[in-house]
Amino acid sequence: MTVIETDSLSKRYPGVTALDRLTVDIGPGVTGLVGANGAGKSTLIKILLGLAPASDGSARVLGRDSARDGSAIRERVGYMPEHDCLPPDVSATEFVVHMARMSGLPRTAARERTADTLRHVGLYEERYRPMGGYSTGMKQRVKLAQALVHDPELVLLDEPTNGLDPAGRDEMLGLIRRVHTDFGISVLVTSHLLGELERTCDHIVVIDGGKLLRSQATTGFTATIGSLAVEVTDTDAHPDGTAALRDALTAAGLTVAEEPGRLLLVELPPATDPNPSKPPTDPRVEPSGDTTPADGIRDAHDLVRDAVADLGLGLVRMEQRRHRIAEVFQQRPATPAAPDERKGATADVR
Numbered sequence: 001m002t003v004i005e006t007d008s009l010s011k012r013y014p015g016v017t018a019l020d021r022l023t024v025d026i027g028p029g030v031t032g033l034v035g036a037n038g039a040g041k042s043t044l045i046k047i048l049l050g051l052a053p054a055s056d057g058s059a060r061v062l063g064r065d066s067a068r069d070g071s072a073i074r075e076r077v078g079y080m081p082e083h084d085c086l087p088p089d090v091s092a093t094e095f096v097v098h099m100a101r102m103s104g105l106p107r108t109a110a111r112e113r114t115a116d117t118l119r120h121v122g123l124y125e126e127r128y129r130p131m132g133g134y135s136t137g138m139k140q141r142v143k144l145a146q147a148l149v150h151d152p153e154l155v156l157l158d159e160p161t162n163g164l165d166p167a168g169r170d171e172m173l174g175l176i177r178r179v180h181t182d183f184g185i186s187v188l189v190t191s192h193l194l195g196e197l198e199r200t201c202d203h204i205v206v207i208d209g210g211k212l213l214r215s216q217a218t219t220g221f222t223a224t225i226g227s228l229a230v231e232v233t234d235t236d237a238h239p240d241g242t243a244a245l246r247d248a249l250t251a252a253g254l255t256v257a258e259e260p261g262r263l264l265l266v267e268l269p270p271a272t273d274p275n276p277s278k279p280p281t282d283p284r285v286e287p288s289g290d291t292t293p294a295d296g297i298r299d300a301h302d303l304v305r306d307a308v309a310d311l312g313l314g315l316v317r318m319e320q321r322r323h324r325i326a327e328v329f330q331q332r333p334a335t336p337a338a339p340d341e342r343k344g345a346t347a348d349v350r
């Protein structure tokens, strides 16, 4: 099932191409839309909601054409805008009730839904105070509440962690995750911080300069590449044991990077099949003798163990690590990257 699909979607402003032939399918669940400032995230959201026309191509949201059926889409989709748009003189309750009424809820239902939604986002007594005195975190919560109040099937959240400190960001990301797990609402959440979506999203779409860089399940980002962290002791024969091991492993054909603290990172082969077009292996069929990723990982372990033993070094630790999303996007010239990794990304990877 597809929740959002775009087909060669382009948006041109005078002198700027905000979206450039973007074709992407997004399914249910929590999807992160990542890109540096100006990558085209807000533009995409506005087109999906039918609030801005595309220059070329098409977009469908919940099966409806965003160019023709904008108002029908907005009935079923909630939107949390990036910028502050809250009237300072009214309370969160008054504002969210108003938004619920605008969405067509009767008065009593609007009040009940508002109370439930504000409770869900963690606003209690403060909900009766004018919003002008709210902290950034409270304002972001009100913006999230008004996106949820009419019980949408999908919410589009534009930079919901903007302006929040690390603790506030974590809380907001937890809330966003619960929007899906507690209510079954699908979420598209934008951020220029690639790393923060790693724990929250099932799927990540990365855009840069309005173009699609990558669209992949979060596990795919982190599981396809890994490394073995190895630390060894020095000996009289090898006063720099780390360097000796690095040279031995490199000579054995492994790609090795050195980290501060005498740690060597040995690249492992992909742990999952990086080529999704390849048919899955039938588990009932005996292995044909071809090497698999698991074989490659075992071989790397064996090579490290043997090299350490041959050099007579002490092995302090050898542990497998999965890369975090942010690392996947850092340039790693020592490793021949898969074609779509080679495109690189300009998203902020803090």
Ligand SMILES: Nc1ncnc2c1ncn2[C@@H]1O[C@H](COP(=O)(O)OP(=O)(O)OP(=O)(O)O)[C@@H](O)[C@H]1O
Residues within 6 Å of the ligand: 013, 014, 016, 017, 018, 035, 036, 037, 038, 039, 040, 041, 042, 043, 044, 082, 159, 192
């Ligand atoms: N109304 C507009 N008129 C002209 N240019 C625009 C307009 N809206 C957006 N742009 C330009 O289109 C590009 C994409 O902007 P967009 O706001 O979609 O990016 P973004 O990824 O959401 O970034 P940010 O997080 O900084 O808002 C930018 O170069 C921006 O300056």
